[in-house]
Amino acid sequence: MKQQVTLDEVSAGYAGRTVLSRFSARIPGSATTAVVGPNGSGKSTLLGVLAGVIPVRAGTVTHRTSTRPALVAQRSTVSDALPVTVRDTVTMGRWERLGLLGRMSSRDRSVVEACMDRLGIGELAERRLGELSGGQRQRALVAQGLAQEADLLLLDEPTAGLDPEAQRLITEVLGEAAAEGATVVHVTHDLAAAGRADHCLLLHAGRPVGDGPPHEVLTGEALERVGELPRQTRPPAVGEQVDAPRG
Numbered sequence: 001m002k003q004q005v006t007l008d009e010v011s012a013g014y015a016g017r018t019v020l021s022r023f024s025a026r027i028p029g030s031a032t033t034a035v036v037g038p039n040g041s042g043k044s045t046l047l048g049v050l051a052g053v054i055p056v057r058a059g060t061v062t063h064r065t066s067t068r069p070a071l072v073a074q075r076s077t078v079s080d081a082l083p084v085t086v087r088d089t090v091t092m093g094r095w096e097r098l099g100l101l102g103r104m105s106s107r108d109r110s111v112v113e114a115c116m117d118r119l120g121i122g123e124l125a126e127r128r129l130g131e132l133s134g135g136q137r138q139r140a141l142v143a144q145g146l147a148q149e150a151d152l153l154l155l156d157e158p159t160a161g162l163d164p165e166a167q168r169l170i171t172e173v174l175g176e177a178a179a180e181g182a183t184v185v186h187v188t189h190d191l192a193a194a195g196r197a198d199h200c201l202l203l204h205a206g207r208p209v210g211d212g213p214p215h216e217v218l219t220g221e222a223l224e225r226v227g228e229l230p231r232q233t234r235p236p237a238v239g240e241q242v243d244a245p246r247g
């Protein structure tokens with residue numbers, strides 16, 4: 001698989017705190033990559049580095065992308081009080097592409113409508129984001145990310161807290177985006193969803209401890225070592241689907 005993003009000995013973090021330390025990994029292009037790891041292991045920080053919103057202190061991040069990455073933040077970070085509709089929210093995904101006059105073309109409008117339809121929220125277009133259920137809001141944010149038509153689509157726990165049908169839909173949409181050429185990186189605590197990705201990065205304490213096909217990375221031994229599985233859990237056979245530990 002062609003590498004889309006390469007991290008070489010990257011260090012990054014926050015004021016007075018280094019989270020990623022000499023972090024090296026390859027993100028394959030036109031594929032889905034699941035980022036897995038315990039709370040605080042640096043998954044969201046990694047997304048921030050890939051998105052270019054968290055500066056790199058040392059090392060290099062090499063992108064083969066031609067558009068600015070799209071970052072779909074965790075639902076909880078989006079204010080309920082924002083007086084915007086679902087259509088406004090998804091339309092914001094086109095802002096980067098609008099010309100100097102900022103006028104939406106008919107193509108911009110049709111991309112917005114298609115993304116809402118794909119996420120099953122077309123009928124909610126005029127509803128305010130703050131009036132929606134958590135799952136509906138999450139769909140709107142994923143639709144906004146898709147509407148950017150970015151080469152690199154980054155999502156922080158896009159299926160967390162959703163019902164199984166919504167989880168399935170979002171996983172399917174991300175797979176389609178990758179099939180159409182996007183490089184998709186999503187953080188997840190759902191090991192079953194991670195197992196369906198093309199590629200998997202397992203993090204522990206700001207370092208990659210697994211990088212490869214999910215069935216090679218998500219072994220019982222590796223997950224137990226990083227604390228993602230309770231002790232005594234039977235390691236899955238190669239290729240076996242793994243149920244997500246919660247809580």
Ligand SMILES: Nc1ncnc2c1ncn2[C@@H]1O[C@H](COP(=O)(O)OP(=O)(O)OP(=O)(O)O)[C@@H](O)[C@H]1O
Pocket residue numbers: 014015017019037038039040041042043044045046
């Ligand atoms: N804005 C911030 N300022 C300072 N420290 C932060 C900030 N955001 C995160 N951290 C710290 O950086 C470390 C890694 O956080 P990060 O959010 O990347 O982990 P994560 O793997 O995404 O965790 P989770 O699964 O809980 O979402 C944690 O110790 C966290 O406390």
